[in-house]
Amino acid sequence: MAGYAELHCHSAYSFLDGASRPEELVLAAAEHGYPALALTDHDGIYGSLEFAYAAKAFGVRPITGAEVTLADGSHVTLLVETPRGYANLCRLLTAAHAGRRLDPGLDQALLEERNDGLVCLSGCARSGLALRNPNAAARLARALGPERFLVELQRPLTRGDARRNAALRELAGTLGVHTVATGNAHAHAESRVRLQDALVAIRHRTSLEGCEPERRGNDECALLAPAEVAERWRDDPASVAAAGELAERLTFDLTQELGYRYPDFSDGPDPADVQLARVTRAAFDERYRDARPGLRRRAEERLREELALIAELGLSGFFLLHWEVLELARDVAAEVRGAGSPRHLLPPGRGRGSSVGSIVCYLTGLSHVDPVAADLKLGRFLNRELVSVPDIDLDFPRDIRERLIVAVCEKYGREHSALVASFATYRARGAIRDVGKALGLPPAELERLARLSDGWNARRVAEELELLPEAERRRRSPRWRAFAELCGEIAGLPRHLSQHPGGMIISTRPLTELVPIEPAAMEGRQLCQWDKDSCSDAGFLKIDLLGLGMLSAVEECVEQIALLRDERIDLSRIPLDDPAVYAEIQDADTVGLFQIESRAQMQSLLRTRPENLDDLTVQVALVRPGPIQGKAVHPYVDRRQKLREDPGFMPPYDHPLLAEPLEETLGTIIFQEQVLDVAVALAGFSVGEAEGLRRAMSRKRSEAAIEAYRDRFLEGAAGRGVPRETAELVFGKINGFASFGFPKSHAAAFALLAYQSAWLRHRYPAEFLCALLNAQPMGFYPPASLVRDAQRRGVEVRPPDVRVSEAKCRLEGEAVRVGLGYVRGLGEEPAKALAAERERRGPFTGIRDLAQRAPVDRPALEALVAGGACDSFGWPRRQLLWRLGLAPRSVSAGGGGEERQLALPLDPQTDVPELPEQTSWERMLADYRVTGLSVGVHPLTLLRPSLPEGVTRSDELGGLAHGARVAVAGMVIARQRPATANGVVFMLLEDEEGQVNLVVPPPVYERCRAAVRGEPLVLARGRFERYERNRNVVVESLESLSALARAAAGEVEVSESMPRAHHFGGRR
């Protein structure tokens, strides 16, 4: 007799229902000795490929399936028997989701029609079709026959099991079909069932008490050992045996070839190789027409080599497909930018990643960097031992990307293309809010905790709670104890389906037979049910159409310059060696610039002092986890400095064999392809082997695989006479680097954009700020800090104003006018409608006129007043608010009857009440609260007179000696707790004159963690450190200035209005 196999099992990909990851289920199944296990998540196969690979690794045979919701709400369990059945399951799931986002429901008639290769079980104990609608079950039984339709019996040890199963057995007898026992597992072990209870509460947006009928009522929904199953079904061994026998039939293997093919141009009049040669030749003649003969000759040679390699690898169609998408992007860009736009000189998008090293990519428009002139290697991107299709990422301005995604879908067909999914997973903040609500914990306390939790690892919420005040009280409470435990368990579980930033899959065979497709949140878009890892495992070709905020900003900046000055900027022709631009970069004056604006980048820039684009390429790649963990940063910075002081300086290399591959980075590993080069040079790896090593170190780090490569590396190095300790040292560096770094080609593309952003900011600071504000959210700094920085460089910034502002920020002469879109509570569309009304019928003459004509609701009008957008009417804000209350409305804002009332032509006769003027504090706080920025007085200017004696301003730090005691105060604009910094927290303070770097050592952090993490205004005391041009305050104590600010502001709440600091890092 076949051993029992579980045929009904949910993972966490049954969102907010399953409580265990697929791997946990597989591991439990393997421990229990299951021969096979089916994954049957609700209405999807989101985790099936991940499950299938994990199951095979643990020796459990994976069975693909899903629990499908029918249109009437009842459930059936579908299991795949054959490849045809898999295609049908994908089609059925696609149909179940079509037009029913978040509420899938399959028309049963479709299942009766399209069920080849599928086995159908009659559904679960609560919502099974056989229970809810026996006649419908009978129809299905007839459609599938007794071989492929079985009545499903479950025994979750709830009252009524016996009666239900007796009725189901009777039904099976009537239909002439077999019964089969299933477990409906929702957790891999009993210990995880509490989380399943909590997930039910979260799904129903209530507390555990509030969802008693929906919960399972006991802890029996874990995966059982076969012996327990036998014991539970001792009166019905036949149904248990039926499960094992059925499992033996279900041999479809999802990890095998799915039959995917991308459109490879093989059906054209000429072979794809010929088509690609023609496309690149035409572009070559244009691009290299005026090139120096040497460059042209080298480029010719490179093109010939690449085309031969591409043909050999059978990838001509792959490049043609990308070229075709780029051509489509050109059309989309022309349409989005409009005729005669100053942006027409810009390419529609840019390549990033290792593809930038390819001349074929350069000539097909996939990249904008000439790899021959820039001396970029092809190695990693294309080599003879390539095991999968190369990665090509394309960056687009956001507006072009939005339209391109739809255009790609239209071109290749909705059955043949879809976006790649991603899964939003639980992190600390979400876990605290959701689990806390489920447990009925006080919302205010949860909110405080959530706000403190930036950078917490959700798995360690319990430990964090122990360090907070009132730990003892929480420890005594069973609810808080459960909270700590469940937050740890829920960490990392998928919460819902989301969209990958831009990955698209295109398939020759209908994609709907390879993976289910469902509608995305955004109208017109559709997602496949797999994330990028599953798509990669399935061998799908993913084209990444990424939206890059800085590209949008740069494009808009060019447009603003043309509008304001009638100057046409062609960014591909700007000088790349402007000394004034490099002077700013060398001084770390880089707020708002692409890639080189972070605190860590600034500190490094002061020492590396990039002088050209090559230096900037290294710089962009330098401050990344790879070089940091590979211990490359400090040696590189030191050596660069030595080289500057002594041009004859020879950087040390770990071994002479590394002199060549590491020459440009002074003996350190900074670029991803250097990992390959080092493995080739030191250990004699082939390029393919080296790429295998890099992959082993990448996304799914396999310790066993890395170990195997380590042995091979040491052996190869020994063969070249490299001492073992040197080989060990170098391998350690490679392993530390892993793949958390940029390829040089990618860094080169980013460095160019970094330079272009610096050049634009230097020449056109107002236009640049305007574009940057319109491209938010992006970058390291909140808009408030971008505004302050621009003001310091002389840009005039004007507040939002209903009489002149557009929805977006724009230029008024040389000044930047903040857009109405910055007023929170107004929204982009109402802001546009308001500006359009002004355009149509003339300026608003006063608050009453605004209230009558503006097509926005009353809270939005109040927000406009509160945020200072009505100041130009000439009344104080409180007066305006009072007058707004009296103003009749005649405009429909889509609201109720009040909004539709006709205006009375009478002025209010009420006496104007005595309303005290807002203080400077109140106005400034309202600006921050309502618009997220303030163009007026800085909070520190107001707070300065109340600060204790001896607090130093940021512009006075330069006069202090190294080691001097110092106190500084400011608004926290960024805090960072990098995984690589051993618990040190870095904070960036802003005062009225500039910024100050704080370094908070772990003991100080432990002592002052609440202030470090949550306070917007702080006073730090410590030691001033000056290393060459770097200036830091190493903090010894840190205190909140909230109480002081509150007192200074006249008992007005300050902290809540201040902008929240950006938080970075936090892995531990």
Next chain:
Amino acid sequence: MVTRGVGASAEPVTVNRMQVARVREVWRVVDRWWTEAPVRRRYFDLVLESGQNVVAYHDEEAGGWFTQRA
């Protein structure tokens, strides 16, 4: 009440000095684990030799056996 077996496999043999003629159904209730008063019980729907129906449960939290009307 007289029971046989221990732990999760324990079940009543005699209730109110009557032999259990048949165990009609067994179910479990695990609830309120997040409170001061968690519930963890194993219920038995029994037919006694007298023909009477009775529900007995084992309180797994506090220990002890209890009966209630069916």
